[in-house]
Amino acid sequence: MYRLLGHAGTTELLMGNEAVARGFLEAGGGFASGYPGTPSTEVIEALADVAKEVGIYVEWSSNEKVAVEAAYGASLLGVRSMATMKHVGLNVAADALMSIAYTGVKGGMLIFVANDPSMWSSQNEQDDRYYGLMSYVPVLTPSDPQDAKDLTVLGMELSEKLSHPFLMVSTTRVSHTRAPVILGPLRPPRTKGTFAKSQGLALVPAVARQQREKLISKWEEIERLFSELESVNAVEGEGRRAIIAGGIAYQYVKEALDEVEVKDVKVLKLSTPVPLPKGLVTKLLSDVDEVLVVEELEPVIENQVKALVTDERLGIRVRGKDLVGLVGELTLSRVRKAVRAFLGLSYQEPQTYELKLDLPQRPPSFCPGCPHRATFYALRRAVNGLRIKAIYSGDIGCYSLGLYPPFGEQDIILEMGGSVGVANGLAQAVEGQVPIAIVGDSTFFHAAVPALINAIYNNAPMLVLVLDNRTTAMTGEQPDPGSGVRATGEPAEVVSIEEIAKGVGVREVVTFDPFDLRGATQKLMEALDYVVKERKPAVAVARKACALEAVRKARRMRVQIPLYQVVDDKCTACGICYNAFSCPAILVKDDKKAWIDPSLCTGCGVCADICPYKAIVKVVKEGKGWDEVWM
Amino acid sequence: MDVSRKLSMVFVGVGGQGLMTAARVLAEAAVDSSTKALVAETHGLSQRGGSIEVHVRLGNVYSPLVPVGEAHVVLGFEMIEAARGVKYLARSGMLLTSETIMRPPLPGVRVPKRAEIESVFKSAGIRYYVVPARAIAEKVGSYMTENMVLLGALAGTGLLEGLVDMYRLRARISELPYADKNLAAFEEGLNTCRSTCGNL
Numbered sequence: 001m002y003r004l005l006g007h008a009g010t011t012e013l014l015m016g017n018e019a020v021a022r023g024f025l026e027a028g029g030g031f032a033s034g035y036p037g038t039p040s041t042e043v044i045e046a047l048a049d050v051a052k053e054v055g056i057y058v059e060w061s062s063n064e065k066v067a068v069e070a071a072y073g074a075s076l077l078g079v080r081s082m083a084t085m086k087h088v089g090l091n092v093a094a095d096a097l098m099s100i101a102y103t104g105v106k107g108g109m110l111i112f113v114a115n116d117p118s119m120w121s122s123q124n125e126q127d128d129r130y131y132g133l134m135s136y137v138p139v140l141t142p143s144d145p146q147d148a149k150d151l152t153v154l155g156m157e158l159s160e161k162l163s164h165p166f167l168m169v170s171t172t173r174v175s176h177t178r179a180p181v182i183l184g185p186l187r188p189p190r191t192k193g194t195f196a197k198s199q200g201l202a203l204v205p206a207v208a209r210q211q212r213e214k215l216i217s218k219w220e221e222i223e224r225l226f227s228e229l230e231s232v233n234a235v236e237g238e239g240r241r242a243i244i245a246g247g248i249a250y251q252y253v254k255e256a257l258d259e260v261e262v263k264d265v266k267v268l269k270l271s272t273p274v275p276l277p278k279g280l281v282t283k284l285l286s287d288v289d290e291v292l293v294v295e296e297l298e299p300v301i302e303n304q305v306k307a308l309v310t311d312e313r314l315g316i317r318v319r320g321k322d323l324v325g326l327v328g329e330l331t332l333s334r335v336r337k338a339v340r341a342f343l344g345l346s347y348q349e350p351q352t353y354e355l356k357l358d359l360p361q362r363p364p365s366f367c368p369g370c371p372h373r374a375t376f377y378a379l380r381r382a383v384n385g386l387r388i389k390a391i392y393s394g395d396i397g398c399y400s401l402g403l404y405p406p407f408g409e410q411d412i413i414l415e416m417g418g419s420v421g422v423a424n425g426l427a428q429a430v431e432g433q434v435p436i437a438i439v440g441d442s443t444f445f446h447a448a449v450p451a452l453i454n455a456i457y458n459n460a461p462m463l464v465l466v467l468d469n470r471t472t473a474m475t476g477e478q479p480d481p482g483s484g485v486r487a488t489g490e491p492a493e494v495v496s497i498e499e500i501a502k503g504v505g506v507r508e509v510v511t512f513d514p515f516d517l518r519g520a521t522q523k524l525m526e527a528l529d530y531v532v533k534e535r536k537p538a539v540a541v542a543r544k545a546c547a548l549e550a551v552r553k554a555r556r557m558r559v560q561i562p563l564y565q566v567v568d569d570k571c572t573a574c575g576i577c578y579n580a581f582s583c584p585a586i587l588v589k590d591d592k593k594a595w596i597d598p599s600l601c602t603g604c605g606v607c608a609d610i611c612p613y614k615a616i617v618k619v620v621k622e623g624k625g626w627d628e629v630w631m
Numbered sequence: 632m633d634v635s636r637k638l639s640m641v642f643v644g645v646g647g648q649g650l651m652t653a654a655r656v657l658a659e660a661a662v663d664s665s666t667k668a669l670v671a672e673t674h675g676l677s678q679r680g681g682s683i684e685v686h687v688r689l690g691n692v693y694s695p696l697v698p699v700g701e702a703h704v705v706l707g708f709e710m711i712e713a714a715r716g717v718k719y720l721a722r723s724g725m726l727l728t729s730e731t732i733m734r735p736p737l738p739g740v741r742v743p744k745r746a747e748i749e750s751v752f753k754s755a756g757i758r759y760y761v762v763p764a765r766a767i768a769e770k771v772g773s774y775m776t777e778n779m780v781l782l783g784a785l786a787g788t789g790l791l792e793g794l795v796d797m798y799r800l801r802a803r804i805s806e807l808p809y810a811d812k813n814l815a816a817f818e819e820g821l822n823t824c825r826s827t828c829g830n831l
C-alpha cells in the first residue's frame with residue numbers, strides 16, 4: 001500500500017511535502033498541477049504516485065503560470081485544486097495570482113509555494129509571503145509536517161467557504177523534514193463539474209473596479225476570521241513578554257525556551273501571517289512590555305505588528321530582525337541567541353573541534369555519463385576550432401554546473417529562460433563576440449520560447465544550444481513536454497524542440513548526439529558558422545537521455561551496461577580524462593595514471609574517444625537495447 | 632521510551648551513498664518505537680555528487696537541524712566528508728566513519744590519505760572509529776549495503792538504547808529491497824562496532 005494512503009489515526013513518518021499531498025487528499029482535492037522546483041517538488045510527485053488509485057487528476061505543467069491558471073480553471077468547475085511551485089515559480093505565476101484574487105474561486109484553491117532560505121538550490125532568497133500582502137491572498141505557514149497537512153485541509157476549506165484563493169508558504173526545513181504525522185480521514189475527491197456563468201470572472205476595467213471593492217471587504221473579513229482561529233494561532237504561557245513565532249521559527253523558539261529557566265513569556269504560534277490577525281495580536285500585546293517576532297526570511301509579521309502597535313498606540317517595543325538577522329535560514333543557535341538576548345540571558349556557543357587539515361571542496365558535478373559534460377567538451381572544441389569569442393549566456397538546470405572548472409562555459413546565469421532572453425540584448429549590442437544561449441529542454445519549454453520568437457522577430461544573431469536530456473534532471477527527473485510521458489505515467493505527445501524552432505522561423509536547426517564527439521563538434525561548428533556569417537539565430541539540439549535515467553532504465557530492462565577500463569601500459573598519465581573531461585568515475589592513481597571505478601562507470605564511452613593514446617578500452621560489451629535506453 | 636532524552640546525529644557523505652535511506656529507516660523505527668524523530672535533508676544540487684548532510688534527531692526535539700558542536704554522533708559515509716562534518720561534533724560526541732575515500736572530481740585536486748585524516752582526528756582528541764564499511768559490504772555481497780553497515784555501527788554504540796527498539800529497526804531494514812544483504816550488512820556493522828566502540 002502507498003504510505004500516503006494510510007488509515008486515519010495512524011502515525012506515518014512523512015516529509016513536509018508529502019504531508020501537504022496527504023492534506024490535499026484529506027480535503028477531497030481533485031486537481032493538482034505544478035512545476036518542479038526544490039524544495040516543493042515532492043508534493044506533485046507524491047500525488048502522481050497515488051493519482052490512479054484515488055482517481056484524481058495530477059499534472060506537471062509546462063511552467064508555474066500555466067499550473068496556477070490550470071488549477072484555477074478546475075476550481076471554476078467546483079473541483080478543489082492546488083498548484084505547487086518553488087518560491088521563484090510564483091514570480092512566473094504572479095500575473096495570474098493578482099487577477100485570481102479579483103475574481104475569486106469556486107472550488108477551494110490552494111497555491112503551495114516552498115521558499116528556500118539559504119539558497120540550498122536556488123538563485124535567490126525570497127519571501128513569498130509578500131505576495132500575499134501584494135495580491136490580497138491570505139497566507140498560511142506550517143511549522144512542521146503535521147501543520148503542513150492540517151493547514152492544507154484548513155486552507156482548502158476556508159478557500160471554498162470564502163470563494164477566495166489561499167497561499168500556503170513553507171520553507172525548506174518544513175518541506176524537506178520528515179517527522180511523524182498523525183493522519184486524518186481521507187475524503188472522496190470531487191474531480192468533475194460544469195461551468196456556470198457568473199459575474200466577476202471577466203476582468204474588464206468596469207468589472208475589475210467592482211471586484212476591487214469586494215476584495216478589500218473580503219480582506220477585512222479574513223482578518224477577523226484569522227483572529228478567531230485559535231486552533232492554529234495558539235497562545236502558550238503567561239508573562240509580560242511575548243514572542244510571536246511564524247512557520248518553522250515556532251519549533252526553534254520552542255526548543256530554545258525549553259532550555260532556559262525563565263518562564264514568564266507568552267508565545268503566539270502564528271500560522272496566518274497574512275493578513276495579520278489584528279484582534280488576536282492586539283489582545284496578546286495589551287498586557288506585555290515587549291515583544292519579539294521570530295520568522296524566517298523577511299520581517300513580514302514584524303512590519304505588520306509594528307504598524308499595529310502604532311495604530312493602536314500600544315507603545316511597546318517590537319524586536320525582530322534586529323536580533324534574528326535577515327540573511328539565510330534560521331537555525332536553533334540563531335534563534336537561541338535572539339531569544340536569550342530578548343530575555344536578558346547570556347549565551348555561549350558550544351566548543352567545537354578544530355582540524356588542521358586542508359579539505360578539498362566537493363561541489364556538485366556532472367554525473368558519470370552525463371551528456372552535458374560531453375556537450376560542453378564539444379562546444380569548447382567548436383568555439384576554439386572557429387576561433388570565435390563566445391559569451392556563454394547560461395541558464396538554470398544541471399548544465400549550470402558548466403560554470404565550474406574545467407568547463408567555464410556559463411558566464412551569466414539569471415533565472416529560467418534567461419539564457420535566450422539575455423542573449424537577445426547581447427546579440428544586438430555586442431562587438432566582436434558571439435552570444436551562445438545554453439538552455440535545457442524543460443527550461444526551453446518553460447520560458448525560453450517567447451525569447452526565441454523575439455530573436456527571430458528582431459533578428460538577434462545567437463546560437464541557442466538546447467541540452468535535451470529528455471527530462472527535468474536538476475530537480476530529480478520529472479518528465480517535461482519533450483519526455484513523451486506524463487506525471488502519472490501515461491504516454492504523451494513528444495513536443496519537438498526542432499519543430500518549435502522551425503515553426504517560429506529559425507532557418508538553421510541542427511541536432512546531434514553528444515556522445516559522438518566528432519559529430520557533435522562538427523554540427524556545433526556548422527551552426528556557429530551560420531550565426532557568424534549569416535548574422536541570424538541558429539538552434540542546435542544536443543539529444544541524449546540523462547545518465548541517471550538511462551542507467552536506471554538499463555537495470556530495469558536488464559540491458560547489460562558496458563564497462564570501460566584503462567590499459568595501464570598505454571596510459572601516459574596525461575590527465576586529459578580526469579582533468580579536462582573530469583568524469584567522477586575516472587580516478588587518479590599514485591603514479592598519476594587513470595583508473596576507472598567500475599562501481600561508478602556508466603559505460604558512456606566518451607572517455608575512450610577523448611584519450612589521445614587509445615588507452616581506454618571497452619572490457620564489457622553492451623547488451624541489446626543499450627542505445628535505446630539513452631533515447 | 633525515555634521522553635526527556637535527545638539524540639542529535641549528523642550523517643555526512645556524498646550524494647548517492649544512501650544516507651537518506653539509512654536516516655529514513657532509523658527514523659521510521661524510532662517512530663514505531665513511539666519516539667519522536669526528525670530527519671532534515673539537503674536536496675537539489677547537492678545530489679549531483681556533492682557533499683551532503685542529513686540531520687537526524689530523536690527524542691524530545693523540535694529543531695530539525697543539529698547546531699554546530701552539538702551532535703552526539705557524526706556518521707561519515709566517506710572520510711573527507713567525515714572530517715568536514717567534525718564541526719557538528721559535540722566535545723563529548725563520537726565520530727564513526729567509513730574507510731571509503733572518494734576523490735572530488737576537480738582538476739588537479741589533492742586528496743588526503745586515510746592515515747593523514749586519522750592523525751588529525753587523533754591530535755584533535757576526537758573519539759572516533761573507522762568502520763571497515765566497504766570491506767564488510769563487499770563481503771556481504773553488495774557495495775550498495777555500505778549504508779546499512781554504518782547504520783549497524785551506529786546501533787553498536789548503544790546510543791540508540793531507550794529510543795529505538797532494535798527489533799523494530801531490523802523490521803524496517805527488512806522492508807528494503809535486497810533485505811537479506813542489507814540485514815546481514817547491518818548485523819556485521821553492529822558487531823564490529825559493539826566490540827570496539829564501547830572502549831573509545
Ligand SMILES: Cc1ncc(C[n+]2csc(CCOP(=O)(O)OP(=O)(O)O)c2C)c(N)n1
Pocket residue numbers: 035036037038086088089092122123396397398399416439440441442443444467469471472473474475
Ligand atoms: C521559475 C523556476 N521554476 C523552477 C525552478 C527549479 N528548476 C531549476 S532548474 C530546473 C529545470 C531543469 O531542467 P532542464 O532545463 O531540462 O535541465 P536539466 O537539469 O535536465 O539539465 C528547474 C525546474 C527554478 N529555478 N525557477
